[in-house]
Amino acid sequence: MDNEEGVSAVDNIVTQFNTYEDFLDSQITTLDLYYLEDEGLARQLVELGYRGSGEVVKREDFEARKAAIEIARLAERTQKRALASSGKELKDNFLKALAQREEDNRTGKVTIQKNHRTFWKLHQLHKKSIIFIRDRNAHGQELSGYIDYAHRLKMEDFEVYFTGKRKLLPRPTDLSFYNWDSHVAILNSSPNYQVIAENCDGLLFKYKRDRKIINVDPKVHPGDNSTRTPIQTDLYLQVVIYDHVSRRKT
Numbered sequence: 001m002d003n004e005e006g007v008s009a010v011d012n013i014v015t016q017f018n019t020y021e022d023f024l025d026s027q028i029t030t031l032d033l034y035y036l037e038d039e040g041l042a043r044q045l046v047e048l049g050y051r052g053s054g055e056v057v058k059r060e061d062f063e064a065r066k067a068a069i070e071i072a073r074l075a076e077r078t079q080k081r082a083l084a085s086s087g088k089e090l091k092d093n094f095l096k097a098l099a100q101r102e103e104d105n106r107t108g109k110v111t112i113q114k115n116h117r118t119f120w121k122l123h124q125l126h127k128k129s130i131i132f133i134r135d136r137n138a139h140g141q142e143l144s145g146y147i148d149y150a151h152r153l154k155m156e157d158f159e160v161y162f163t164g165k166r167k168l169l170p171r172p173t174d175l176s177f178y179n180w181d182s183h184v185a186i187l188n189s190s191p192n193y194q195v196i197a198e199n200c201d202g203l204l205f206k207y208k209r210d211r212k213i214i215n216v217d218p219k220v221h222p223g224d225n226s227t228r229t230p231i232q233t234d235l236y237l238q239v240v241i242y243d244h245v246s247r248r249k250t
Helices: 003-016 020-027 030-036 039-048 059-082 093-107 149-155
Strands: 109-113 121-136 142-148 176-179 184-187 193-196 204-207 213-215 226-231 238-249
Touching: 003 059, 093 121, 093 149, 093 226, 093 238, 121 149, 142 149, 204 238
Parallel strands: none
Antiparallel strands: 109 121, 121 142, 121 238, 142 176, 176 184, 193 204, 204 213, 226 238
């Protein structure tokens, strides 16, 4: 049996049975129980491939694929329910960039990697974004700051931004906030990032999940697994998005 056939067979089994024990029980015959007189022993023989009337599937393959399917199902359901950008007609590049990153910043993604020992190992990919915005508020004051996109998505409804009813601006509660007229400067760590301000490299952000540093200095590389993307927009004076990807086995 080739890999594709093996994957298809396991998928069929995983969707048919709730637990690995249910699958094992389906392979045990009445005759097996008559001679063995022990249901636990019968299950062990099926798991080892010595008994059974169907496909041999290892426990780790069954449980890994079961988890992958469940996570993917929940992520899809969450996406359909939660995406504020869904169905919106977005014309500005910044709003399009926010929409492209909304799902990742809300839920993360799951990938399934095959290896030589088992069919699957699961990796949770977390792609999170820091948004730098410089613009003027309703009073004409120039503001700038760095926003933890994932955190703001959890704290408020972004539909008002995607519909154009309101502009996304830095707040004193964001990672950083600076009012160029009043010279008020505020720094805050968030659930995702630690702010590092007192160092020779300027303002840095440490992603708490993998402890990698994101350097927002435009003259240097932003750091491991990070990218810096300036956005050409007609809505703001300046926008830059920093994306960081971390991977964790599940």
